[in-house]
Amino acid sequence: MLGPPELAWLVARIRAKLERGERLDGTVTLVGATPAQRRAVARLLGHSPGRGSSLSVPLPAVATELYRAAAAPSLRAAVEELGGPVRDLAAERAADLARWDDALGPVQASSLAGRQWYLDWLDAIRRDGTLTRLIRQGHSEVLGQAAAVLERLPGGPDASVVVLSALAGEVAGDERALAGGPLAALVLHALAIKEGVQVPATAEAADALWSAAGMVADDLTSQVLVLNVRSGGELAGRWLTEAAAAGEPFRLTLRQLIRSPVLPWPLDIFVCASSALVRSAADQLGPGCPALVCTEGEPSVACSRLLQAAAGSGSVVHWHADFSWPGLRSTALAVRRLGASPWRMAASDYQEALGAGGDPLRGRAEPSAWDPRLTEFMRRAGRCVAEDRMLPGLLGDLAARAS
Numbered sequence: 001m002l003g004p005p006e007l008a009w010l011v012a013r014i015r016a017k018l019e020r021g022e023r024l025d026g027t028v029t030l031v032g033a034t035p036a037q038r039r040a041v042a043r044l045l046g047h048s049p050g051r052g053s054s055l056s057v058p059l060p061a062v063a064t065e066l067y068r069a070a071a072a073p074s075l076r077a078a079v080e081e082l083g084g085p086v087r088d089l090a091a092e093r094a095a096d097l098a099r100w101d102d103a104l105g106p107v108q109a110s111s112l113a114g115r116q117w118y119l120d121w122l123d124a125i126r127r128d129g130t131l132t133r134l135i136r137q138g139h140s141e142v143l144g145q146a147a148a149v150l151e152r153l154p155g156g157p158d159a160s161v162v163v164l165s166a167l168a169g170e171v172a173g174d175e176r177a178l179a180g181g182p183l184a185a186l187v188l189h190a191l192a193i194k195e196g197v198q199v200p201a202t203a204e205a206a207d208a209l210w211s212a213a214g215m216v217a218d219d220l221t222s223q224v225l226v227l228n229v230r231s232g233g234e235l236a237g238r239w240l241t242e243a244a245a246a247g248e249p250f251r252l253t254l255r256q257l258i259r260s261p262v263l264p265w266p267l268d269i270f271v272c273a274s275s276a277l278v279r280s281a282a283d284q285l286g287p288g289c290p291a292l293v294c295t296e297g298e299p300s301v302a303c304s305r306l307l308q309a310a311a312g313s314g315s316v317v318h319w320h321a322d323f324s325w326p327g328l329r330s331t332a333l334a335v336r337r338l339g340a341s342p343w344r345m346a347a348s349d350y351q352e353a354l355g356a357g358g359d360p361l362r363g364r365a366e367p368s369a370w371d372p373r374l375t376e377f378m379r380r381a382g383r384c385v386a387e388d389r390m391l392p393g394l395l396g397d398l399a400a401r402a403s
Contacts, residue, residue: 006040106144154214222254236260247286254302266314324384347373358383
């Protein structure tokens with residue numbers, strides 16, 4: 001009796017009222033009903049529903065006709081026979097609220113709950129639906145795990161290094177949990193807010209953000225290439241100073257920096273992105289070249305740790321990177337975290353560098369707060385320029401400062 005497609009709207013209205021817990025003693029109205037829908041209601045009720053533009057159906061009359069025909073004892077029984085059990089939305093909302101309380105308990109009780117960036121992160125994942133999605137999908141435990149990861153962030157340049165796989169195993173019982181998936185996404189979102197950068201959209205940007213936060217996949221593969229960085233300290237400091245006396249490039253691993261902390265002399269330190277500049281500076285300037293640290297692309301945790309120690313000892317950091325979106329991102333982080341001074345990273349430097357050629361600019365645009373025109377010029381030109389194409393000017397600067 002309620003099965004014809006012309007009565008599907010009526011069944012849907014009855015189901016919606018039942019789900020909301022409303023009484024079925026009123027009338028439902030369909031505006032703009034078709035002739036077929038009017039005929040179907042007439043057959044159901046046994047009389048014409050009228051000729052107006054709206055079609056009104058009294059629900060008690062429908063229940064009575066179903067009962068008289070022994071088709072169903074009630075409207076609920078009829079609706080469930082046709083389309084399955086009726087949801088109890090009030091009970092579902094109560095269960096959702098209970099799950100929210102259970103999921104948010106450890107997150108709100110975190111020692112970070114008083115930090116503004118942490119509160120901003122919670123607000124962001126509420127607004128974008130992440131919280132609701134995780135809870136309804138049965139993954140609410142990931143929220144507490146994310147809070148536990150964030151609580152273990154290194155506290156500064158002298159803090160113990162955090163190895164991602166070990167931390168993931170400790171917090172989530174899965175060493176790959178921070179290599180991708182919902183836990184990694186949650187933590188990276190929080191780190192992006194903490195560092196004031198965009199949420200990473202590529203694996204390279206995610207790696208850079210992990211490194212900026214002091215988290216590393218392996219303390220032996222994380223390395224930093226330097227030239228003429230003289231340092232006090234224990235064994236690693238002596239290695240650096242002896243290499244500087246010879247004017248030879250030197251590599252330090254994160255493990256060495258942790259086991260044997262270095263104290264760089266307070267001086268000007270120039271940072272570059274390409275090992276080609278280190279090689280040319282060592283060949284042409286030798287021991288007289290100013291201190292030079294190479295990020296070799298995105299700065300590693302070892303590189304960040306050394307530069308933080310240098311900035312902490314009073315060194316002035318001069319930062320150069322590729323004219324690319326990752327290059328602008330790393331420069332912005334260096335300015336904020338190290339108080340670095342951009343080195344040949346102005347819009348005018350970019351326009352000059354374009355004369356040496358360039359490649360297509362890819363990825364998401366990054367701001368350049370130290371010179372807002374730079375981002376706009378790069379967006380218009382659509383070209384990135386690698387540091388290797390700018391070696392003569394950079395070498396000239398280093399030669400002018402050579403001693």
